Amino acid sequence: MSTILKVENLIKYYKTGEAVVKAVDNTNLEIIRGEFTVIVGRSGSGKSTLLHLIGGLDRPDSGRVIMDGQDIFSMKEDQLARLRRNKIGFIFQDYNLIPSLTVWENVVLPLGLDKKKVRKDKIMEILSKIGMEDRKDARPDTLSGGQKQRTAIARALAASPAIILADEPTGNLDSKTELEVMSLLKKCVNEFGQTLVMITHDETIAQMADKVIYIEDGKVVTVS
């Protein structure tokens, strides 16, 4: 069992007026390759900040995030951006789809940024797996919440990243759609041998995980 991602003494404080918010307070954790890890915490516990730091979307005050043996914050900005596009897939609560593009265009967009050749058969395979192949020319505003999130999943899978970071992906969905999206995500990640890290405050999702990390006030409380 090898570690794909290691977080060492990570610290990120925010100043709001006089008070200092300790969003991430000396956090240490390890993510095992191929495992489904869930980070559970109440809103305001700093879990989103932690995920943003893990994904290199934000820089910490101190501490290291080591992905595949590389300290990601020692990289130059453009190197980090390339690592993000090649190794990490992001899924957000509010989908972050571009409204003027179709489902297909949204899915292949990150590949275009890297000037990678789009392998049409592979994208079609992903789209059919998530049940969106007949809606590939639809625009996001005509889709339901579940369909939007499934599109976002396809977009995260398209570049075949090693690790997928999901920030409350089912936060805006009803419980049945939530189950469906979770089943899909789990199935795809298993099939492609990827690592999934998800943030949630939902205990139901935690039941599906291989590992649950509880976070409170920016600190890891328990791991089970």
Added chain:
Amino acid sequence: MDRKSNKKIAVYIVIVCFMIGIIGSGITLLMERTDAVYDRQQTELTILHPELEQEITENIQYYHDNMKRILLQSYIAVLLLFLSFVSLCLLLQRHRQKQIRKELSMELQQLAEQMEQLRNKEKLLLPLEYGYRSSGMYEPELNRLTEALFELTAFFLAQNEKIEAEEKNTKALITDISHQLKTPLASLKLSHDLVQEDKITQKQRCEFLEQEEAEIDKLEFLLNELMKLSRLENHMIQIKPVKTSIVETITEAVNQVIMKACSKSITIQVEKETDYMADHDSKWTAEAISNLLDNAIKYSGTGTTIIIRIQKLTTHLLLEVEDEGIGISDTELHKIFQRFYRGEQAAKLVKEGTGIGLYLTRRILEEQGGTITAKAKLKSGSIFRITLPL
């Protein structure tokens, strides 16, 4: 020299021949023209000055020869210039090719080194640069090769990890199983020792023997469960999902527990609109569902109802098993699917129970791309939700 450059050389030769032809014919044409001009001048001058005919002929002849020589010289000069230009081009081409070959061999060497690293189970160290690009004319092919190597490495590493994880899992399983077997074995041994005592009465002896029998039954049941578990864990049981009717599978599962339900007068209701075909292994999925039903019956009072609902989502099928039993506390919700975990309340209520059932159910479902989650109901009872891929 490969075929590509041979072709290029042939093209050069054709161009050279063509140019020589054009320049040659141009110069011949020019010569013919000047010949005609000189002839006409000679004739005109001879007519004007017939007495100087001899001189004129000589002069014209001199100019004529001179002209011819100059033309020939310039022809050769142009030809030489052209030839040298072409050979320069060829030389440059050669040089470039050599460079490309050098680069190519370097890249191939790099690939070879990477493969060696792969064999030594190291991580790929060389191209840490993301979006690694090679230069030269073989760029697409080389990139494909590099990409394939990376995929191969990832696959290889994943396989390696899987094997290690399985080994670790097997070890943990053996420890867990021996731990589980110890308790009933110890109590069996105790009652066996007691039976052999001389001082006890016949009635007591009968009691102990009965207890022994109960322990043996328990051991047998436990062993059966453990067998299933270990065979599933070690992939000795092949779960093969095929498109089959979900209602048939549910009926099969209900049939397995219907006697137990009747004895506690619990009704099992199946709510469905239509039948669906889902990707699942009928035999093992029935086992998983009957495990759930078995639990629901065990932890529910007499006269209650168990409801099974079937619903279609876009890519998955959703099955809900709802009971009116003791429910599950929030703190235990994510533990109940762990191996050998028994709920506190559940353990108090029902003595026999191994903590295998729900774990087995989860394994069976996840093996075929499904999931299972549990939720406590507001009043009493719990809902188990299963998804299966369509």
